[in-house]
Amino acid sequence: MTTGRVIKNYNGFYYVDTGDQELVECRRRGKLKAKILVGDRLSLTMVDDHKGVIEAVLPRSNALRRPAVANIDQMFIIMAAQSPDPNQFLVDKMLMTCEYAGIHPKLCFNKCDLDREKAEQYQSFYQDCGYDVYLVSARTGEGIDALLRLLPQKITAFGGPSGVGKSSLLSRILGRDLSVGQVSEKIKRGRHTTRHSEILCMDDHTYVVDTPGFSSLEFENLEPRELIQLFPDMMPYTGTCRFNSCLHYHEPDCCVKHAVAEGKIRKERYETYCKILESILERKRFAW
Numbered sequence: 001m002t003t004g005r006v007i008k009n010y011n012g013f014y015y016v017d018t019g020d021q022e023l024v025e026c027r028r029r030g031k032l033k034a035k036i037l038v039g040d041r042l043s044l045t046m047v048d049d050h051k052g053v054i055e056a057v058l059p060r061s062n063a064l065r066r067p068a069v070a071n072i073d074q075m076f077i078i079m080a081a082q083s084p085d086p087n088q089f090l091v092d093k094m095l096m097t098c099e100y101a102g103i104h105p106k107l108c109f110n111k112c113d114l115d116r117e118k119a120e121q122y123q124s125f126y127q128d129c130g131y132d133v134y135l136v137s138a139r140t141g142e143g144i145d146a147l148l149r150l151l152p153q154k155i156t157a158f159g160g161p162s163g164v165g166k167s168s169l170l171s172r173i174l175g176r177d178l179s180v181g182q183v184s185e186k187i188k189r190g191r192h193t194t195r196h197s198e199i200l201c202m203d204d205h206t207y208v209v210d211t212p213g214f215s216s217l218e219f220e221n222l223e224p225r226e227l228i229q230l231f232p233d234m235m236p237y238t239g240t241c242r243f244n245s246c247l248h249y250h251e252p253d254c255c256v257k258h259a260v261a262e263g264k265i266r267k268e269r270y271e272t273y274c275k276i277l278e279s280i281l282e283r284k285r286f287a288w
């Protein structure tokens with residue numbers, strides 16, 4: 001049995017990287033009902049050198065719903081140091097979306113040429129929260145080498161709000177202009193032909209996923225008590241609150257609130273937590 005990774009899904013065929021030079025064109029075995037995502041690892045039976053039949057989807061390490069992609073090795077959330085100005089609540093929500101999908105993301109502030117001071121403030125804030133933060137400029141090329149060093153042999157997803165310079169950054173990273181629909185040799189398809197998540201090939205086994213529809217609604221079914229798990233900077237302080245069921249909100253003797261008061265948890269992060277918690281509680285009230 002051969003194993004491989006789905007690189008694209010097109011017209012009922014799955015194109016699978018098995019480690020060989022060429023992608024293997026696969027169909028699913030008729031009785032296989034599982035949903036197959038880009039990024040999924042599969043077991044397959046080879047029919048000839050270039051064709052196969054998918055027998056099973058192997059367990060996933062993570063999966064995002066929108067964009068639909070599985071088994072990402074790392075995720076970068078791209079923001080701009082300026083135009084558009086960064087918004088801390090939005091950054092927090094995107095971080096939470098990734099954490100909910102089982103991905104501990106990295107942050108990248110582009111357009112550092114425009115406002116280095118602001119970018120450094122954000123860098124220091126989120127580093128304190130336990131996130132790796134990279135400062136780059138797609139315009140000047142600053143910081144790109146540091147990003148490039150993190151990519152080999154991995155599937156890396158890039159997401160972020162519109163206008164932060166994601167296309168410019170990916171063009172720099174891939175060394176080709178993405179805006180004109182360049183065609184990747186191995187994938188044999190240009191960009192901008194689909195709105196689905198797209199895996200772009202850098203070289204054998206190194207892939208970059210452009211995620212245009214990055215959605216922060218992934219935690220809409222979250223239970224109030226689960227919310228704290230999406231804040232790795234707050235999680236260490238849970239567990240010793242007076243009440244086992246503590247939501248770290250209005251309860252007395254809450255260790256999370258103590259940590260906020262002592263400056264061990266950043267106040268702004270706790271504010272995000274409360275804001276999202278309130279929206280979840282509100283939604284549950286309406287559901288009754």
Ligand SMILES: Nc1nc2c(ncn2[C@@H]2O[C@H](COP(=O)(O)OP(=O)(O)OP(=O)(O)O)[C@@H](O)[C@H]2O)c(=O)[nH]1
Pocket residue numbers: 110111112113114136137138139140161162163164165166167168169
């Ligand atoms: N000063 C500066 N401008 C940049 C930088 N990167 C991108 N830009 C500019 O920002 C604008 C948006 O860049 P895009 O690469 O189209 O941004 P995007 O995030 O792909 O935008 P969408 O296609 O809307 O998702 C363009 O005018 C770029 O020239 C940078 O590092 N510095």
Ligand SMILES: [Zn+2]
Pocket residue numbers: 241246247248249251253254255256257
């Ligand atoms: Zn508590």
